Amino acid sequence: MKKFIILILILSFTPIFAQQIQFDSGEDSFTDGPYIFWEGNDVKIEYISDGSIVNQTYQNKTGKFLIALAGFEHEFEITSYPYLPPSSEYNGVTKFFALSDVHGQFDRFVEILQESNIINSKNNWNWGNGHLIINGDVFDRGEHVTESLWLIHKLERQAEEQNGQVHFLLGNHEIMVLQNDLRYVNDKYKKVVSPKLEKTYSEMYSNNSELGKWLRSKNTIMKINNILFVHAGIHPEFVKDLPLDRYNQIIRDNVDASKNEIKNNSLLSDLFGSIGPFWYRGYFQNSNKYKQIKQKELLNLINKLDVSNIIVGHTTQDFINPFFKNTIIPIDTGIKYGDSGEALLWENQQFYRVKANGYKEQLIFNQ
DSSP: OOOOOOOBHHHHOOOSEEEEEEOOTTSOOOOEEEEEEEETTEEEEEEEETTEEEEEEEOSOOSEEEEOOTTOSSOEEEESSOOOOOOSEEOSOOEEEEEOOOTTOHHHHHHHHHHTTSBOTTSOBOOTTOEEEEOSOOSSSSSOHHHHHHHHHHHHHHHHHTTOEEEEOOOHHHHHHHTTOOTTOOHIIIIIIHHHHTSOTGGGGOTTBHHHHHHTTOOSEEEETTEEEESSOOOTTTOOSOOHHHHHHHHHHHTTOOHHHHHTOHHHHHHHSTTSTTTOOTTTOOOSSOOOOOHHHHHHHHHHHTOSEEEEOSSOOSSOOOBTTTTEEEOOOSGGGSSOOOEEEEETTEEEEEOTTSOEEEOOOOO
């Protein structure tokens, strides 16, 4: 486990500058953030606390720190160091819990995790050496994206301390926000938070922001044991002779590329386009760019990938129901609606569909 000095900022990390700005009296009071930015070794923090904009600045800080802020229940870890990319493959995993497409529905997200004892009543890691996979699309639609991101960020650290892992894979909505495509951003962020903080929504996740640095370190495709995880899917003709690490690094290197740069590079246009891992829906339906995959094509694909199953989100289902003789397991089951959603549990060599209330039932695969 990596060792680092933790400073609790309430006592020992006093801001050099702090400012509160009241909202107009007609606006709703709420708390959102924090949005944390690094300018060299200076830390600038902006957040909304009970209707007030709070700005704080800390100078000449290096390393990793925990900060505590008024109005928030837990501390936030920040670092001046770059985030190291995670591995793309994990072997010897004995249990995992996977869900997808949270879309800012923090309360439902927490309910699912708590009822299955992945986290405890204080939203802290409670699953030992288990692996939690969030299969993309935490952003957009809902009103509590920020809370969801910081929860995942915290759980990553806590899981590692217990020899567990939290994996946050990028989905199309993460890519959209980072590339300033704000079509699906909730009005709370577009009409209140962004104007008050005097930033576009994408600027809050720029590459000098704490969460922006973190997001840009994430994988898009990952393998646990012999099971592949990807947000949308893998097109049968997409697989090139590249290792997963290389795919993930190419995406990380080009998250901030312009539309023209992506369009003029065939590999990038595939990766970020309709047949790529962020958008492909060919396991479930036709498109004007491709036809629904056939079973023979899928069998060839999983042989090339050397996997037994592909776990995907992106295309919403009523419940977790494996496709193509159980090769494809879709796990986007409508968490984005706020009152729906399931998770996929794998333990004791068995797959289970897990309801929001924690009830689990074994998936019976067709032979």
